[in-house]
Amino acid sequence: MGEYANVAKIFGENVFNDTVMQERLPKKVYAKLKNVIKEGGELDLETADVIAHEMKEWAIEKGATHFTHWFQPLTGFTAEKHDSFITAPMPNGKVLMSFSGKELIKGESDASSFPSGGLRATFEARGYTAWDCTSPAFVRQDAAGATLCIPTAFCSYTGEALDQKTPLLRSMEAINKQALRLVRLFGNTTSNKVTPSVGAEQEYFMVDAEKFKKRKDLIYTARTLFGSMPAKGQEMDDHYFGVIRQRIAAFMKDANIELWKLGVSAKTQHNEVAPAQHELAPIYAEANVAADHNQIIMQTLKTVASRHGMKCLLHEKPFAGVNGSGKHNNWSLTTDDGINLLDPGKRPHENIQFLLTLSCIIKAVDIHAGLLRESASDPGNDHRLGANEAPPAIISIFLGEQLEDVVEQFVAKGNATHSLKGGTLDTGVKSIAGVSKDATDRNRTSPFAFTGNKFEFRMVGSRDSIAESTVVLNTIAAEAFDEACNELEKAEDFEQAVHDLVQRNFIEHRRVIFNGNGYAEEWIAEAERRGLPNITCMVDAVPELTRDINVNMFEKYGVFSKTELLSRQEVKYENYSKTINIEARAMVNIAAKQIIPAVISYTKTLADAVIAVKAAGVDLVSVQEELLRNISLELVEAQKALKELNRLGEEALKVPEGEARARYYHDMVTPAMANLRAPIDRLETMVDKNVWPMPSYGDLMFEV
Ligand code: ADP
């Protein structure tokens, strides 16, 4: 604990980054690799052999004994298969440590144990992992020792994507191509590449590991399935507050050090709205690297938490009635010479390239609102979106006063003559005079908010991969840019044409702009009047993947084939059904084997007390008797709900797999889960705390 980290010294020390490559690779090899990183293409085996050798030598110096192709299958987590560097023992009894170019570039893995949505049958189980040299390899040090991790894409034998990375890389190519066309229109000849930048803010909860172990629901489903809210006011307890801070602070310090070593620029951290909830934000990076880094962050938070006797909960909704966790996707477009296409500059109304870019993104989000919503859907996020804490389930765009005013000027007259200014902040304190204000206030309720020089997509769930929403943002923007360029490249009067197009985009798609309170009841009705989709659950969102406009777009820009989309759809339905099935079974088990028996023993204590009171000659209805009666009534209700949930759980398995079964789980099983939870949560407030068989919400959240 006593040691302090020298960030500059340790940052990236376990990453095979550009500095290391320059140091260790022969000049020619380095140049070849850099070229592939920049332009794409294939590395010849000879070059790959040299890189692999140097990578291995470097990794061994860091203590690595194994290497792994590190990939992101559709489970939402990362997967890896460890191979040791050891080759066959030599005659002298020693072993050689080797790692070939072939092993670096390509891996073969049994794809049948990962979700594929019918893309391959188990008898054709071959899957390949392929090195993504645009995301640096790293050495991870943990209880398993040190492992060289090589970021890879994961595809089927026939080349279909089975992972998150492949479509992300494809979508980055698509947006690069179209965004370059767009900047060329404005006379830019210096930029050679446009890359989406992503900063993924990660929210999470921390609970004590010993308490976690006493909650079967957390163990099996990563969220609590029962639990009544603690008394209000407990959160104000300064003593608890102090204790939490020290323990969490020590954890954060260690997590930061681990992340810095892995080249992840963990920058800000703070407490979140809910007790025991925290957030970690890295500095933004290229989308692809940012997606890998977010996976590293999630893994690191978990392993470091364990070392500190805690558990890191990444689930979107670990506790009902308490704010859930999200992952904000901060997204922008940057050229290789450092221009941010979403930077409005000081005079946005005159920045026509920015306004075109903005109008295209507004159009893209309006047209593909359902798809964007889908990209943030997973079973856990169903508890968040639209529940007045996270953004609503309706996609809308917050622009802020200044830009909305520019849009309105354009709508009215095809150009804008001024931009609203921020002015100066008046604190009423003379000595703090002169703090300049942003031209726009923040809006916390918007799912897609313009925040100065980037958009912040706030729907993504805390556990989800950031890749999915990024793929959608990249592709829908690419399509809108493409359509704009097709029109403008052949315009005779470019100035006029671009103004007309910006005006038209604003007029046709301004319905998606909303600066008001997204949590208000009226917004739902207003959005409906505007014709904006309100997709309230995952099962309703998934069909967006295979709607014609989305399939056509993904195929056109080479991001997904229709087959891949169909398979992803299957994977999602399956994932939903499995998740609810596990939750329902866990509920039945916990209620039947832990809670109901505990309450029954308690009723025996009460019954004895009732007899004792009667024996003492008290003629009134005693407290004991009243309690016994009420608890018994709740028990009856709980038992009834339990049987019904059990029955529906069995029925669900008879429904054909896919959409039908997922819908059955959503429509029939989840309400039955709520029906079981209600009496049990009431019982928790009625029985002696000492007989309740698991830690309460209060214990979990306030006594970390
Ligand atoms: P805010 O206060 O709006 O949340 P921050 O500056 O704290 O903004 O940034 C939040 C996240 O957005 C961080 O991860 C940050 O790196 C990222 N970010 C900042 N600028 C950009 C950008 N141009 N593109 C993508 N992400 C960005």
Ligand code: MG
């Ligand atoms: Mg933010």
